[in-house]
Amino acid sequence: MKEGKPRLLLGNEACVEGAIAAGLKFFAGYPITPSTEIAELCAQYLPQVGGKFIQMEDEIASMAAVCGASLAGVKSMTATSGPGFSLKQENIGFAVQAEIPCVVVDVQRVGPSTGMPTSAAQGDVMQSRWGTHGDHEIVVLSPSSVLEAYTLTVTAFNIAEELRTPVILLMDEMVGHLREKVILPDRSELMVKARPKPDLPPGQYKPYADYGDPAKVAPLAAFGEGYRFHVTGLTHGEDGFPTNNPDVGARQIKRISEKIASRKKDLPQPEELFTDDAEVFVFAFGGTARSAKKAVRDARAMGLKAGLIRAITVWPFLEEPLLRAKAKKPKAVIVPEMNLGQIILPVKRVMGDACPVIGINKVGGRYIEPDEILDAIKEAILGGSAS
Amino acid sequence: MRKEFRLAGAGGQGLITAAIILAAAAAEHTEYNAVQSQSYGPESRGGSSKADVIISTDEIDYPEVKSPEVLLVMTQEACDKFVPGVRPGGMVVVDETYVRTVPPVDAKVLRYGISAKARELGREIVANIVAVGLLVGLTGIVPEDAALEAVLARVPKGTEELNKKAFLAGIQAAKEIG
Numbered sequence: 001m002k003e004g005k006p007r008l009l010l011g012n013e014a015c016v017e018g019a020i021a022a023g024l025k026f027f028a029g030y031p032i033t034p035s036t037e038i039a040e041l042c043a044q045y046l047p048q049v050g051g052k053f054i055q056m057e058d059e060i061a062s063m064a065a066v067c068g069a070s071l072a073g074v075k076s077m078t079a080t081s082g083p084g085f086s087l088k089q090e091n092i093g094f095a096v097q098a099e100i101p102c103v104v105v106d107v108q109r110v111g112p113s114t115g116m117p118t119s120a121a122q123g124d125v126m127q128s129r130w131g132t133h134g135d136h137e138i139v140v141l142s143p144s145s146v147l148e149a150y151t152l153t154v155t156a157f158n159i160a161e162e163l164r165t166p167v168i169l170l171m172d173e174m175v176g177h178l179r180e181k182v183i184l185p186d187r188s189e190l191m192v193k194a195r196p197k198p199d200l201p202p203g204q205y206k207p208y209a210d211y212g213d214p215a216k217v218a219p220l221a222a223f224g225e226g227y228r229f230h231v232t233g234l235t236h237g238e239d240g241f242p243t244n245n246p247d248v249g250a251r252q253i254k255r256i257s258e259k260i261a262s263r264k265k266d267l268p269q270p271e272e273l274f275t276d277d278a279e280v281f282v283f284a285f286g287g288t289a290r291s292a293k294k295a296v297r298d299a300r301a302m303g304l305k306a307g308l309i310r311a312i313t314v315w316p317f318l319e320e321p322l323l324r325a326k327a328k329k330p331k332a333v334i335v336p337e338m339n340l341g342q343i344i345l346p347v348k349r350v351m352g353d354a355c356p357v358i359g360i361n362k363v364g365g366r367y368i369e370p371d372e373i374l375d376a377i378k379e380a381i382l383g384g385s386a387s
Numbered sequence: 388m389r390k391e392f393r394l395a396g397a398g399g400q401g402l403i404t405a406a407i408i409l410a411a412a413a414a415e416h417t418e419y420n421a422v423q424s425q426s427y428g429p430e431s432r433g434g435s436s437k438a439d440v441i442i443s444t445d446e447i448d449y450p451e452v453k454s455p456e457v458l459l460v461m462t463q464e465a466c467d468k469f470v471p472g473v474r475p476g477g478m479v480v481v482d483e484t485y486v487r488t489v490p491p492v493d494a495k496v497l498r499y500g501i502s503a504k505a506r507e508l509g510r511e512i513v514a515n516i517v518a519v520g521l522l523v524g525l526t527g528i529v530p531e532d533a534a535l536e537a538v539l540a541r542v543p544k545g546t547e548e549l550n551k552k553a554f555l556a557g558i559q560a561a562k563e564i565g
Contacts, residue, residue, distance in 0.1 A: 008407065008414040008421060118427055178450050179407060179423040181414035294448035370449050 009182050011149045011175040012037035015079075015105060016045060017184065018153030022192050024103075025051040025074035028065035030058050030084060033117040034173045035107035038079035059084035063091035063104070070100045071231060073195070073222025075157055079105035082124055083114050085131065092166050093132030094233045099164040099208065099256060101195065101220065103156045106168060107176040110365050119365025120173035122286055125342035128168045129315045135253055137260035140168040140315040141268060142286040146180035152312070155268060158193040163259055164217050170314055172338065174287025174367060195220065202227045206238040210251060214258035261316060268312040270321045274300060278307025280380045281325045281333045283347050285311040288336050288368050295373035299381075306377045317346040326354045332380035336360035336368045356380075388419075389443040390528055391452040394518070395469050396461030396482070398427055398434045401515030405459075406438030408519050408537045409529075413442045416533030422450040435464060442528055457526060458494075459518055460486055461501065470494075480521060482514070497525065497564050504556055513553035516542070520557020525565050531558060 009017075016038055019027075027042035043053040052069075056062035062078050070076040080088060085106045095102055108124045110116035124131075128140045139159050143149040149171065156167040196219040198205045207229040209218040221227035234242035235249040243249055273296060275281065280299075284292035289310040299306035309321045325333065332355050335344040344359045351357050358376055362368050392409065394402040403425045410423035421442045428434035439452035454474045460466040461482040466489060473479055475493040484502035499521060505514035516538055523534040535554055542550040 006415055008411040008423065174424075174450070177424065179410055180447075180450075181410075181419075181421050290448045290450065297448070367449075367451055369451075369453070 004186055006181055006183050008179050009146050010037060010179050011146045013041055014146045014150040015153045016041040018150040019077055020045050020049060021187055021190055022154040022157035023075045024077055026069035026076040028054045028056050028062040029078045030056055030062050032081045032084045034109055034176050035079040035081050035105060038105055059087035063088040066102050067091055067095050067100045070102050071223050077103040081107050081109045082111040085124060089131040095166040096136045097233050098231050101160040101164050102166050103160055104166055104168050105171060107171040107173060109173055116365050120338060120367060122172050122338040128170050135257060137257045137316055139260060140170050141312060142170040142314045143175055144286055144289040146178060147182045149175060150184055154190055161193050161195045164220055172287045207240045208236060208238045210238055210255055214255060214262045217259055264316055264318060270312060270318060271310040272321055273308040275307035277305055279305040279331050280377050281307050281309055281330055282373060283309045283333055283335045285314055288338055291368050291370045292336055292373055294370035295377060298374050299377045304377055304381050319350050322350045326351055330355050332356045332358055334358050334373060334376045336373050338362050338368060391455045392440040392457045393452050393455035393469060394459045395437045395465035398436045400461050402436050403438045405515040405519050406440045408541055410440045412529040412534040412537035417529055419444060420447050422447045424450045459522060463487060499560050499564055505553060508552050508556060509549055513549055516550045516553035517557040520554040521561050524558040524561025
């Protein structure tokens with residue numbers, strides 16, 4: 001892999017190169033459009049770096065294998081799309097509960113069910129947040145460019161390893177299947193976090209230690225290195241054994257949520273463009289944010305004060321830039337997304353009655369075009385007579 | 388500078404590969420920015436296939452081509468579907484082997500038997516590379532040697548000679564019809 005030279009790279013390819021740069025050593029998957037290139041390239045690259053690739057019998061098993069490999073001490077990943085993402089949810093929940101670091105890539109396609117395999121959508125926003133049952137927090141990151149598919153994959157591994165949690169990389173077909181000119185950063189410039197090792201000997205080590213500080217997460221001992229402990233999806237105590245004690249259970253459930261909720265400031269913060277003096281804000285993420293950026297630039301060229309807030313961390317929802325927008329008493333917040341209205345829900349919750357929150361929604365595989373967003377900006381600033 | 392290309396035909400004609408090569412030649416061998424995207428059905432052969440390339444001196448936000456300045460059509464169906472969307476004053480390059488009639492359009496229409504030429508060179512499978520040569524020759528968007536390098540970097544090992552011939556045939560054809 002050649003860093004430093006301009007290359008035409010596919011979004012999915014950039015994701016794999018990012019994963020390898022982050023230290024990926026295990027991939028288990030069941031290839032599915034439009035994520036297939038991720039499995040193909042992992043099969044090609046992993047043996048070259050001493051890693052393992054397994055094509056499993058289905059998505060359920062591949063998520064289970066990822067959990068197992070991670071417990072054995074290696075950085076692990078799987079990739080899928082909507083139908084497979086549904087199947088993986090049970091074991092994603094297991095990874096949440098058992099605090100197993102891993103990265104799950106979902107290259108979204110049109111759903112529900114098998115939907116439209118080769119067409120773009122952003123319909124898994126809520127599934128990525130609440131696809132698995134029970135109270136939990138989860139980190140979901142969404143790249144808008146091929147370069148970001150690379151850098152965010154590295155970030156996803158760092159967060160997964162540091163917080164001992166699954167991290168979802170929520171891609172869409174628009175970015176996953178886009179080829180773009182990129183110059184990848186030199187490996188020496190990348191921040192890659194190694195998995196913290198336990199500093200206590202076996203016998204004293206507590207795999208689910210509660211330090212009283214939600215930001216402090218117990219290191220994960222690798223199986224095969226002398227530590228033996230119990231791993232379960234049942235609610236458990238600090239030693240990992242199941243419990244029905246309501247107090248111990250409540251503490252564990254809250255701890256695994258708070259370890260993420262308390263770290264919002266450490267997650268990738270939204271990109272802001274022209275937000276200082278904006279009268280209308282566009283809130284977008286993933287591939288659609290490219291249309292939004294073009295629309296905002298076009299609006300500025302016409303003298304219209306539009307600004308862009310691009311969420312990079314989709315979940316937990318980072319409210320800060322919207323709260324600042326709200327304080328400016330904007331004329332509207334416009335939320336384009338390739339679904340029938342999902343990320344608009346937390347945007348509405350934050351904005352309250354401060355201004356209209358207008359969705360631009362499209363399903364069926366067509367991208368939201370910059371002009372559709374520009375029209376909404378014009379309407380919000382100039383009023384109905386604009387069009 | 389911003390130039391938008393659309394390459395359209397049937398799945399299996401190699402148009403996505405052709406678009407990748409065109410974009411790679413610009414991205415990897417010139418100062419330009421380039422993006423390449425596509426739409427296709429679930430089938431690997433047959434069905435319709437469309438690949439877009441944008442080459443620009445500026446940052447490219449929205450990657451989809453709305454109204455291509457240069458359109459290559461390699462089936463009648465693609466011709467009927469995409470010719471009306473060509474930018475006025477643009478260019479339509481038609482594979483005469485498969486396209487019989489071109490709808491009236493405010494653009495320069497250039498016809499060449501792309502697939503027939505590829506067959507003559509040995510295998511129709513290199514028609515897409517003839518097309519790359521033709522587009523590079525007609526537009527001058529990237530230097531010929533850069534495009535050839537991009538071709539050779541992205542074709543299967545052992546097929547370099549045939550693909551080089553196909554590319555050069557496209558360049559030659561551009562001189563004849565351009």
